Amino acid sequence: MKVRDILEKLNLKVCSGTAGLNREIKGGYTSDLLSDVMGNAQEGNIWITLQTHKNIMAIASLKELSAIVLVKGYKPEEDTAAESETEGIPILSTPLQTFEITGEIFELLREEK
Amino acid sequence: MEFNFNIEGGNFSRAGTASSEIKKILKQLNVDSNLIKRIVVALYEAEVNVVAHAWEGNIYVHIRPDAIEVTVADKGPGIPDINLAMQEGYSTASPEVREMGFGAGMGLPNMQKNCDKLQIESEINIGTKVTMLTYLKPQ
Numbered sequence: 001m002k003v004r005d006i007l008e009k010l011n012l013k014v015c016s017g018t019a020g021l022n023r024e025i026k027g028g029y030t031s032d033l034l035s036d037v038m039g040n041a042q043e044g045n046i047w048i049t050l051q052t053h054k055n056i057m058a059i060a061s062l063k064e065l066s067a068i069v070l071v072k073g074y075k076p077e078e079d080t081a082a083e084s085e086t087e088g089i090p091i092l093s094t095p096l097q098t099f100e101i102t103g104e105i106f107e108l109l110r111e112e113k
Numbered sequence: 114m115e116f117n118f119n120i121e122g123g124n125f126s127r128a129g130t131a132s133s134e135i136k137k138i139l140k141q142l143n144v145d146s147n148l149i150k151r152i153v154v155a156l157y158e159a160e161v162n163v164v165a166h167a168w169e170g171n172i173y174v175h176i177r178p179d180a181i182e183v184t185v186a187d188k189g190p191g192i193p194d195i196n197l198a199m200q201e202g203y204s205t206a207s208p209e210v211r212e213m214g215f216g217a218g219m220g221l222p223n224m225q226k227n228c229d230k231l232q233i234e235s236e237i238n239i240g241t242k243v244t245m246l247t248y249l250k251p252q
Binding site: 032033034035036038039043049051053054055058059061062063079 | 126136150154158214226227
């Protein structure tokens, strides 16, 4: 499943990084602790978090994640969005809270299998 | 082959830049991608530690025939009790740093897990030197 495939299904807004909408989603990871994501997320994961600062892009890029989903309507900070454009890794936003959006994405990925 | 990168203490907006540059170089050198993944996790944690705790630091990468040796040395407060610092969950990070999602006490354990040999030397109010060795072939 590509990042663009979940946009409409889950009513996600693209904040930045549209160039990366064809990245393939291989599983997901939900956490707000950066070292936890660094240590445990896998390449291609979609990352669900409430962190909006620029360091999330460093993690996403180093781990080659497919996209970041910000919860509760959060928007990336300006320099975070700029980095997402440069890296071509999309940042998406949902009004849902972490528990709900994680469940929705989990369900979509499970149906695909 | 060897190369160096500087790390600026306290500047979170640049944290990860050096790790990202080194990742690019290792990719260009065709280092095994699973190896790069491990090295990058360890290196990023070390870089963030310098940004979060020290005044300035330097990353030195030495690509040896048998292994990749990464040394991260800083001028900083040092680590009074290395065994304590190695415990998962132990952290001395400031509330501001924790709020950003850092300082969960997972940095050093992540470094330990993602290299084959971790060596830490530290002197109070002088600095800390972390050496991480990752073998190119399983030992």
